[in-house]
Amino acid sequence: MSNSSDSTGGRFDDAFEEELKSQLRVAVAPVMPDVEHALQSVHRASSPSVDRSQRFLAVAAAIALIGAGAVGLSRVSSTSEDVFAEPAVTTAGATPSQAVSTTVPPMSDDGVGDDAVGGVSADPALQRRAILAAEVPPISSPLAGGDALRVTSALSGPGSGQPFVSVEVFADIGEVLTADALGGPYNRRFDSSLFARRDVLSQVAGPAEWRQETLNAGGFVSPDATVTVQNDRLWDDAWDLLVSGTLTDAQRSLLFEAIEVELGVSYAIVVADQSSSEIVEVSWNGHSENEPRTLSLDAASGAPTRYTVGVENEDVGFSAVIAYEAERVAVAELDIAQTPPTEEPNVASQAVALDGDGILAIEPESGDSVVVPFGSPRADVVALIEMSYGPPGSESLLEECGGGPLTSVNWGSFSVYFDGTASSGEGAAFAGWALDNRFAGPVIATGEGLGLGSTVDAIVTARSAVLDPESTLGSEYFDGAISWLTSGVTGSDTVEAFWAGESCVLR
Amino acid sequence: MSSADATSVHAMSAELSVRDAAAFDALFRAEYAGLVRVAYLIIGSQARAEELTQDAFGQLLTAWPSVDRPGGFVRTAVVSRCRDAQRRDITARRKLGLLRPQAEAEPEAHYLVDALAALSPNWRTIVVLRFYGGLSIPEIADATDQPEGTVKSGLHRALAQLRDQLDSA
Numbered sequence: 249m250s251n252s253s254d255s256t257g258g259r260f261d262d263a264f265e266e267e268l269k270s271q272l273r274v275a276v277a278p279v280m281p282d283v284e285h286a287l288q289s290v291h292r293a294s295s296p297s298v299d300r301s302q303r304f305l306a307v308a309a310a311i312a313l314i315g316a317g318a319v320g321l322s323r324v325s326s327t328s329e330d331v332f333a334e335p336a337v338t339t340a341g342a343t344p345s346q347a348v349s350t351t352v353p354p355m356s357d358d359g360v361g362d363d364a365v366g367g368v369s370a371d372p373a374l375q376r377r378a379i380l381a382a383e384v385p386p387i388s389s390p391l392a393g394g395d396a397l398r399v400t401s402a403l404s405g406p407g408s409g410q411p412f413v414s415v416e417v418f419a420d421i422g423e424v425l426t427a428d429a430l431g432g433p434y435n436r437r438f439d440s441s442l443f444a445r446r447d448v449l450s451q452v453a454g455p456a457e458w459r460q461e462t463l464n465a466g467g468f469v470s471p472d473a474t475v476t477v478q479n480d481r482l483w484d485d486a487w488d489l490l491v492s493g494t495l496t497d498a499q500r501s502l503l504f505e506a507i508e509v510e511l512g513v514s515y516a517i518v519v520a521d522q523s524s525s526e527i528v529e530v531s532w533n534g535h536s537e538n539e540p541r542t543l544s545l546d547a548a549s550g551a552p553t554r555y556t557v558g559v560e561n562e563d564v565g566f567s568a569v570i571a572y573e574a575e576r577v578a579v580a581e582l583d584i585a586q587t588p589p590t591e592e593p594n595v596a597s598q599a600v601a602l603d604g605d606g607i608l609a610i611e612p613e614s615g616d617s618v619v620v621p622f623g624s625p626r627a628d629v630v631a632l633i634e635m636s637y638g639p640p641g642s643e644s645l646l647e648e649c650g651g652g653p654l655t656s657v658n659w660g661s662f663s664v665y666f667d668g669t670a671s672s673g674e675g676a677a678f679a680g681w682a683l684d685n686r687f688a689g690p691v692i693a694t695g696e697g698l699g700l701g702s703t704v705d706a707i708v709t710a711r712s713a714v715l716d717p718e719s720t721l722g723s724e725y726f727d728g729a730i731s732w733l734t735s736g737v738t739g740s741d742t743v744e745a746f747w748a749g750e751s752c753v754l755r
Numbered sequence: 756m757s758s759a760d761a762t763s764v765h766a767m768s769a770e771l772s773v774r775d776a777a778a779f780d781a782l783f784r785a786e787y788a789g790l791v792r793v794a795y796l797i798i799g800s801q802a803r804a805e806e807l808t809q810d811a812f813g814q815l816l817t818a819w820p821s822v823d824r825p826g827g828f829v830r831t832a833v834v835s836r837c838r839d840a841q842r843r844d845i846t847a848r849r850k851l852g853l854l855r856p857q858a859e860a861e862p863e864a865h866y867l868v869d870a871l872a873a874l875s876p877n878w879r880t881i882v883v884l885r886f887y888g889g890l891s892i893p894e895i896a897d898a899t900d901q902p903e904g905t906v907k908s909g910l911h912r913a914l915a916q917l918r919d920q921l922d923s924a
Contacts, residue, residue, distance in 0.1 A: 264918065265886065271867040272887040276792035279801050286805060287783050290812045618818070712902060 600636050602681060602694045604729020604748050607632070607664075610695075622749045626666045626676040630657060633664065637690050646752045654679060654752055661685060661700070662692055665750055680749025694730070698743070705739035707732050775819055782825055783812055789888075790833045796883040797837040799872065807836035827897065830888075834880060834898045841876035870920045878913035881906055 601608040606621040609632055620632055630640070637659045646654045646665070654665040655676060661684050666676040683692065685700045693699030696710045704725070707713040713725035713732055723741065725732040733745040787808060794804035811832035815825055822828045871879055880899060884890045892910070896903040 265914075268867050268882075268917070269886045272796060272871075272883065275868045276795055276887070279788075279792050279795050279804070281788050281791045281801075281805050281808075283784055283787050286787055286809055286812075287780060290783065290809050290816060618814075712905075 682747035684745040
């Protein structure tokens with residue numbers, strides 16, 4: 249072997265690197281993807297028939313979830329103001345009474361499952377019929393504190409090992425979830441974040457804001473576990489519920505026979521074709537809030553279904569899916585669980601995050617993101633943020649800024665700057681953003697989860713921020729895109745304000 | 756993600772012209788298989804590699820009118836998705852021990868590739884992009900959204916670890 253400078257400037261063997269390249273080439277030799285088929289899939293998935301901007305990347309999330317598969321249900325609202333009283337989606341579903349009386353044989357009997365395996369050719373009407381038919385009469389009075397939520401996951405076939413079902417309860421407004429909020433074996437988490445964000449939660453008033461305040465608690469339970477809700481306020485405020493499961497390898501090759509969840513929920517049902525990722529059916533069942541339902545899906549045996557059923561409302565979009573193979577949903581939630589809330593806010597539950605080049609539109613379930621860069625039209629940017637935080641609380645003109653006058657549109661502590669001074673915003677472009685902990689406001693962070701309260705250690709590690717020794721503002725760090733004002737220079741000191749783009753900081 | 760990779764909310768729903776669609780298809784045919792293989796080496800599953808690569812191209816298709824460097828865009832998107840997948844896997848394995856090895860048939864093992872699997876996800880990504888993808892340090896830095904220095908040191912240390920593993924084997 250000959251020694252020489254390696255790829256990085258160090259000294260390694262040429263032969264070593266060549267051998268590595270050679271083995272990598274050999275390792276991927278069997279990987280022969282069907283390019284033309286994949287190309288068609290991508291085109292179908294990007295069909296303009298789906299209004300992506302309105303769905304706010306929800307379809308992308310669904311696509312991502314469908315790929316790995318998921319088993320999930322999500323309770324989508326229970327604010328005292330019924331924000332979903334008039335859903336935007338077509339009310340094509342059965343009325344409660346119709347749903348109760350409908351009887352449709354299992355999909356294995358009517359061939360839906362077989363058709364569905366074929367993907368595009370599946371009959372949406374049959375799919376929908378099968379889904380709606382699975383509804384059963386209301387089981388009892390509305391759920392309340394102390395009620396049990398029973399999750400049943402029935403799997404057939406020779407698979408060994410237990411499927412794992414994750415039950416997540418999302419608190420949106422108000423009550424603090426205590427350690428006793430969920431029963432059964434689970435990995436409880438985020439309790440501290442619930443307490444930490446109590447002041448923020450108390451400010452949430454309108455339905456447009458509740459989504460952003462989603463908090464997470466819950467954990468993994470065994471199939472057939474009963475999760476007892478012990479918080480008296482649980483069903484009085486806005487809460488979400490997500491049930492997801494993970495199948496073993498052996499089970500992965502099989503179908504689930506039935507997933508049943510009993511819950512009080514007002515929901516729409518979405519049927520999407522897995523192979524094309526197109527939503528083929530949306531129906532709003534029209535059930536009233538807190539009307540307990542059992543949504544049960546039966547699938548044909550022998551091959552995976554190709555459709556996905558989700559629960560949707562007009563605000564949160566495709567909030568969860570029910571599909572074959574559950575993996576990503578549960579794992580994605582664990583990603584959140586790992587993060588200390590005080591240092592790394594729950595970005596995964598955010599719909600927007602901050603970026604050095606603008607803001608990130610994030611699909612909460614999948615984490616997929618798109619940058620809305622500085623320079624974007626004001627209307628776009630404001631509309632995007634409003635989807636998460638509702639209308640801005642205030643707007644002000646900043647005439648003395650060094651780079652010229654700016655208009656500041658404010659959501660509490662979160663300010664977004666636009667160039668120019670026209671109050672109408674006509675022609676104004678997105679110029680910058682800032683967070684300041686002197687004001688109350690939404691919890692919003694960078695894509696890495698850095699925000700107000702993050703430590704100096706965190707911003708230095710995650711973004712390679714360096715201290716600006718000449719700053720007149722105090723302890724100011726800069727990472728090349730974002731400026732961070734901290735309470736000090738020790739690793740445990742925390743971020744008090746941060747901004748990117750044009751700012752109006754008086755130095 | 757750089758501003759070059761950005762797309763506006765409006766662009767997300769834009770339809771492509773015939774010429775754009777043809778250009779997209781040409782890029783897809785030229786790059787798809789290679790990117791799937793890169794993703795496969797990083798995450799170890801062909802099915803997931805294909806899935807996330809298609810997702811990345813879907814993102815590119817949506818953002819096409821506003822993307823200056825579509826090749827770089829989709830490469831970055833693939834790497835980003837691989838990193839997300841790695842994080843999910845690591846978390847799941849650590850927290851639950853639930854995820855079984857991929858059911859699909861794996862290619863014949865080779866000692867360096869096996870050693871590669873023992874690297875941290877970031878280092879593995881860097882090594883794959885460098886030695887299979889043939890990317891330069893700046894290109895890897897761009898694709899992984901890391902400073903060049905970080906990539907360089909990571910690559911150096913990854914190679915050192917690979918050699919150590921082989922020496923101790």
